[in-house]
Amino acid sequence: MPRIPDILERESRTVDLEPGDFERLLHRRERKQRNRRIRAGALGIIVALAMGFVFVRSLTSAPIPANPPVEPAMAPLSGAIAYDRQGHIYVAGLDGSNPVAVDDVVAIDDECPGEVYTNNPSWSPDGRYLAFRRSAECGDRTRRDVVIADVQGNVVEVFPAPKLGYEIGWSPDSTRVAVWDEYGGRDGTYTIGIHGIDGSEAQFEMPRGWAPSWSGGPIWTPDGDSLIVSELEVPLDGGTPREIPFHGTFLDRSGGGWQGALAYSPDGSQMAYGTPEGLMVARADGSDPRVVSDDGAHTAAWSPNGDLIAVASNGDGVGNVANPENYTGEWLTEQSPNRLRVVNVETGVATLLVEGAWFEVIGFSPEGDRILYGEHREVEGQPDTWLDSIWSIGIDGSDARQIAVGTHTGDLRPAGPGGGDQP
Amino acid sequence: MTEPIVALDAPVDELEASRTFEVFYQAEARTLFRRLWLVTGNRAEAEELMQDAFLKVWERWDRVGGMDDPTGYLYRTAMNLFRKRYRRAVLAIRRTVGLTPPSDDFSDADDRQTVRHVLATLPPRQRAALVLTEMLGFTTKEAGDALGVTDATIRSLTRHGRDAFRRVMEVDDA
Numbered sequence A: 001m002p003r004i005p006d007i008l009e010r011e012s013r014t015v016d017l018e019p020g021d022f023e024r025l026l027h028r029r030e031r032k033q034r035n036r037r038i039r040a041g042a043l044g045i046i047v048a049l050a051m052g053f054v055f056v057r058s059l060t061s062a063p064i065p066a067n068p069p070v071e072p073a074m075a076p077l078s079g080a081i082a083y084d085r086q087g088h089i090y091v092a093g094l095d096g097s098n099p100v101a102v103d104d105v106v107a108i109d110d111e112c113p114g115e116v117y118t119n120n121p122s123w124s125p126d127g128r129y130l131a132f133r134r135s136a137e138c139g140d141r142t143r144r145d146v147v148i149a150d151v152q153g154n155v156v157e158v159f160p161a162p163k164l165g166y167e168i169g170w171s172p173d174s175t176r177v178a179v180w181d182e183y184g185g186r187d188g189t190y191t192i193g194i195h196g197i198d199g200s201e202a203q204f205e206m207p208r209g210w211a212p213s214w215s216g217g218p219i220w221t222p223d224g225d226s227l228i229v230s231e232l233e234v235p236l237d238g239g240t241p242r243e244i245p246f247h248g249t250f251l252d253r254s255g256g257g258w259q260g261a262l263a264y265s266p267d268g269s270q271m272a273y274g275t276p277e278g279l280m281v282a283r284a285d286g287s288d289p290r291v292v293s294d295d296g297a298h299t300a301a302w303s304p305n306g307d308l309i310a311v312a313s314n315g316d317g318v319g320n321v322a323n324p325e326n327y328t329g330e331w332l333t334e335q336s337p338n339r340l341r342v343v344n345v346e347t348g349v350a351t352l353l354v355e356g357a358w359f360e361v362i363g364f365s366p367e368g369d370r371i372l373y374g375e376h377r378e379v380e381g382q383p384d385t386w387l388d389s390i391w392s393i394g395i396d397g398s399d400a401r402q403i404a405v406g407t408h409t410g411d412l413r414p415a416g417p418g419g420g421d422q423p
Numbered sequence B: 001m002t003e004p005i006v007a008l009d010a011p012v013d014e015l016e017a018s019r020t021f022e023v024f025y026q027a028e029a030r031t032l033f034r035r036l037w038l039v040t041g042n043r044a045e046a047e048e049l050m051q052d053a054f055l056k057v058w059e060r061w062d063r064v065g066g067m068d069d070p071t072g073y074l075y076r077t078a079m080n081l082f083r084k085r086y087r088r089a090v091l092a093i094r095r096t097v098g099l100t101p102p103s104d105d106f107s108d109a110d111d112r113q114t115v116r117h118v119l120a121t122l123p124p125r126q127r128a129a130l131v132l133t134e135m136l137g138f139t140t141k142e143a144g145d146a147l148g149v150t151d152a153t154i155r156s157l158t159r160h161g162r163d164a165f166r167r168v169m170e171v172d173d174a
Helices: A006-014 A023-042 A043-060 B012-040 B043-059 B070-095 B117-118 B124-135 B138-148 B151-169
Strands: A083-084 A087-091 A114-123 A129-138 A143-150 A155-160 A178-179 A191-196 A201-205 A228-231 A232-235 A249-251 A257-259 A260-263 A270-275 A278-283 A288-291 A297-303 A308-313 A340-344 A350-355 A358-364 A370-378 A387-393 A401-405 A410-412
Touching: A006 B012, A006 B117, A006 B124, A006 B151, A023 B012, A023 B043, A083 A114, A083 A129, A087 A401, A114 A410, A129 B138, A129 B151, A143 A257, A155 A191, A228 B070, A232 B117, A249 B138, A278 A308, A288 A340, A308 A358, A308 A370, A340 A358, A340 A370, A350 A370, A350 A387, A350 B012, A358 A410, A370 A410, B012 B043, B012 B124, B043 B070, B070 B124, B070 B138, B124 B138, B124 B151
Parallel strands: A087 A114, A297 A358
Antiparallel strands: A083 A087, A083 A410, A114 A129, A129 A143, A143 A155, A178 A191, A191 A201, A228 A232, A249 A257, A260 A270, A270 A278, A278 A288, A297 A308, A308 A340, A340 A350, A358 A370, A370 A387, A387 A401
16 A cells, blocks of 8 residues: 555656756846846936936926815714725724725726725825725726725726735825836836826836835835835935835845835834834934834834834744844744734833734724734634634733724724824 | 856855755755645746745855755745745735636646545645655654644644545555
8 A cells, every 4th residue: 555655756756847947047046136236226227217207297297286175974984994805895993893895885987797896995194085906897807996085985086007916005195196006026127106186197117126015015205205115215306216224125044034014103203114133213214223122023003192113023022033143043934923012112112912823013093092903813723724803902912802804904094184083 | 967057267165166056956956846846736836936945045055055954954945935925825815806726737637536636635735744744754843843833733734634645545644
């Protein structure tokens, strides 16, 4: 009777590498090295592109009008959190109450008779608009768009987005969004689309070698003058792009990789970001960095008053395992953000809130007393069975409440002058 | 025979290191490719994972080449890459509508008694657990480290895999 290893071995011998495999390895290595060189030498190109972009924009763009007033009372999308579950976005209260399906509220007459899906919700910083990705089945094709709607459900702007997958980055003044126009890995250049709520549109081509980051969409700097794209800060006024020491992708000694978080403080004066040295806080321009906590950060969010940072990380509480200085020779594999903590920015004191799953920080409640997070957790005793859910928990780790099931990502509607009507 | 992998005017140490890496590659590539094919069920994906694993090893060859067991390092690197890619794919599918799981070589098996048919019934993580423990002799702890799960999960994954084979064909499960 055959043994399983023998069966597998016999079966595996039915396939073989195509000739030239080592040459293909060399070519792959050369491509990677070339991309690195291009990245290092591409600043001149991007300056020209950026200047061209500004020149064209100066010829074509009209002033962006002030946001139209929005009456918050009874607005169907005035809930506090938006999340997508099984292809449909819901907006609900902070405790998960009164979920409203965006598909039922935001009507688009696109003459597509098939199923409609929505995902990747993103609130504007002033809380007035919800941007999201939408796909509609139109016979033998699928129409894919980014939609911007106000809290009443009125469509403010729709523009085509060929692929799904990446997040939508709002400008700080809530007048524009930036999205990668493409999805996936390949050689060549990628473009970022910048779309205004007034219908204005511009395309921004990145230099070769700069590809969409796995971490999500472009991030605007607090002054709205630049985009953070992978490890590059790109001024939109034609200034010189610069490589940045924050928002990096890091490898540990064993080959594990992870993307550091980047989050600006509510007043825009500071940034928090994850590195192998730990959770860092610096001025918004990257100057004066300091280590706040020795645990790295995969996702992070500031409290409304800027005193606390909620962090999903993968450290062991003693030292960040990705830090070479903490490497003990043990093989390291787990780079998932498996701990959720809240860190005091001033003192560095950290409180462990929850651990043992994949965590995504969603944000703080408007009062700053609770943290919303998503978790992707393997069900105990049931391998390969995962439960996704969104939770709310006190900043001291008490009173955890499950507010949604079947999803672990979402976006918290900002509180403030425009968004302060959260239930 | 392939061309030298660095320029002839490269430093002697670099040239020597590259030659020893090439020897290592020639010795291990085919086997690693076959193991990864069992895990992924897809030749292109298996070769891509194999290349990425070798490139990572190459970048660290000055250290890895001196290890007692560079092959073990290679397999752990490959499985680590597989694990991350698999997780990314799962998350992408969860977050993105309209995607269907990519087909693999196993799903085309039409003979219900074949090994490929059994493999087609197993999720990639179960295949990986079987390959690591049954073929490569990893302990459940080592396999768990490589796949980023507990050793209890590895035992469970492996048991499911063995059960699948037992259901279809007579095997010696000793």
